[in-house]
Each structure stands twice: as structure tokens, then as C-alpha cells.
Amino acid sequence: MKTIYDVRQLLKRFGTIIYIGDRTADLELMESEIKELYQLQCIGTEEYQKALLLLRKEARRLSEQKGES
Numbered sequence: 001m002k003t004i005y006d007v008r009q010l011l012k013r014f015g016t017i018i019y020i021g022d023r024t025a026d027l028e029l030m031e032s033e034i035k036e037l038y039q040l041q042c043i044g045t046e047e048y049q050k051a052l053l054l055l056r057k058e059a060r061r062l063s064e065q066k067g068e069s
Helices: 004-013 023-039 045-068
Strands: none
Touching: 004 023, 004 045, 023 045
8 A cells, every 4th residue: 555545445445435525634534434444353454554654644745735835
């Protein structure tokens, strides 16, 4: 898992498609869904950690980008 697209595909495997229209809100909702899948033991620790890392990294990038504008 290397991109946000990969995280979306992971969620899609479980029937979850997230698109709100606000990138930051999308990332927050995806993180919530990933946490729930992990708690329900639908995904393993490695997938969980990689997905969270990617989502948080992208959220941080967006936050920094908004700060510069």
C-alpha cells in the first residue's frame, strides 16, 4: 500500500466508498473506517498501520498547503 488510492481500494473491498467532496473530510472519514475495520479484525496490523500512515501524511500535506496559500 503506497497511495491514498490504495487505501480507497482497501475500503472498497469491504463495500465502503468515500467521497464527500472535501479532501480533508474524506481523509478523516477514511481513517475512521480503517480504525473500525481493524477493531473488527477485518484487516491486519500491517495494513492498518500503513493505511493510517498514508492518511495522516496526506492530511498533514494538505494542512501545510493551506497554510502557505
